[in-house]
Amino acid sequence: MTDWLDWPFFEPRHRELADRLVRWCEANLAGGHADDVDAACRSLVAALGGAGFLNLCVANGGTPPDVRSLAIARSTLARASGLADFAFAMQGLGSGAISLSGSAAQKAEWLPKVASGEAIAAFALTEPETGSDAANLAMTARRDGEDWVLDGEKSYISNGTLADVLTVFARTGEGEGARGISAFIVHGNVPGLSVAERIEVIAPHPLARLKFEGVRAELLGAEGGGFKIAMQTLNLFRVTVGAAALGFAQRALDEALAFASTRKLGNLTLADNAVTQERLGEMATSVDASALLIARAAWQQDMGKADNRRAAAMAKLHATEEAQRVIDMAVQLHGGLGVTKGAKVEELYREIRALRIYEGASEVQRMVIARDLLKEHRS
Structure with missing residues (x-):
């Protein structure tokens, strides 16, 4: 049932993308959940990157990702495999803040790696006591010379067990609520970052509660602009x-x-x-x-x-x-x-x-x- 792509909202390039994705899914996705979810996600990210599909997830020459292409990719992948959709989507969400607000150097460092599947991305906003009310974060960030240092916890973080780069949001104190939050880029192997708990859910995915103890981070965008x-x-x-x-x-x-x-x-x-x-x-x-x-x-x-x-x-x-x-x-x-x-x-x-x-x-x-x-x- 792909006739929705014949509607006037879409262009020939979108239909061509859908055809390529369907063929790729038929050749590469057996379906069902893997016993080792982390290994399966790494393999899927590498395969999606090798096939060129992860290029859809990142900004191209300053142009934000094409949402129609993202929608086609997610619907096609989800129809075949929930884990494949998850692996694709998190590369986009995890690096989205870099695409939208990163400096030229930050984009150059991370977006090609995310697009190729070399780096697995994560988006760390939710905390143990903060869900939909994202403005009330407890994680703190403080200056230490030229660096920023993060302390606190994040919970229900997709790719938390295997991320190479994380976009993390923490309180820097420019004001109350949303006004006092900034965004940061954190390397997955930085000292002080640990998996406090692996979270098992009804549809297995690599979810984790993460602990930040004196984690050094790089500011993303302006101070106070994180929310x-x-x-x-x-x-x-x-x-x-x-x-x-x-x-x-x-x-x-x-x-x-x-x-x-x-x-x-x-x-x-x-x-x-x-x-x-x-x-x-x-x-x-x-x-x-x-x-x-x-x-x-x-x-x-x-x-x-x-x-x-x-x-x-x-x-x-x-x-x-x-x-x-x-x-x-x-x-x-x-x-x-x-x-x-x-x-x-x-x-x-x-x-x-x-x-x-x-x-x-x-x-x-x-x-x-x-x-x-x-x-x-x-x-």
Whole structure:
């Protein structure tokens, strides 16, 4: 189901990218979770970099990443493998602040390594006591000569167990809340940085709680500008979270169609049952609605619309929430097989859940949409 790429939001280059990605996935992704997640992620990053796909994640000559290309990549990869989507997405999110706000030297040092797969990137914002309320960070950064020194903890950090470069946000004290936060670049092997805890989640990924004890770091952007950098980075990639959810939902629909068409129900198949047809129709409608919202938001972002927050929030909200419903319907249609370990729909059921939480929970997206509507209404 790639007909959404025929819509006028996309250009021939986007359709060519999708074709290349599909062929690459068919040749390189067997599906399922690996026993050694860290090793699998390293291998996937290297393979994606070698194939040239990670170039999509970083700024090119000062031009931000093309959001439509990112969305196509994430939906295609997620349809084949949740871990492949994760490996791709984190290279973008982990280096996004460098693409958007790094100095020429910082970009030259890290972006080619991220794009080639030589360096694995991480985005370290969340703390043990700070989730959606990102302005209330506790990690501190203090000057020490020409350097900055970080102390504190970060939690639920994707690629935390294997990152070569981390974008880290800490309090430098220029003001209260968001005004007192700065962004930093931290080398993954710097003294004082350690994995305090590996965090196991229902869909295995390399997540960790990290401890910073006198960690030396390099300032990224202006002092006190870290919160703005964090929000700009998250805004750049928010639509692509919805695109990953779209890929999961598309795969769930594929699996449901294939199962229903072959599963015997008396002298007929499950697909001949009216209730099954009603469910398949509902699933397909949800998938197309999500695709429309994602395509619109990604196109608006690439066209340079000044304020794309509402469209991006709608795309992420609808796509992730509806993907959860579509996958749940696919599991239900499969019956006992749907909750059997090793079944693709069971894997999707575990993969989708986190997308409704990370990079702005659904509740936050609803607030963003409502506040933007109210602001427009009152103006």
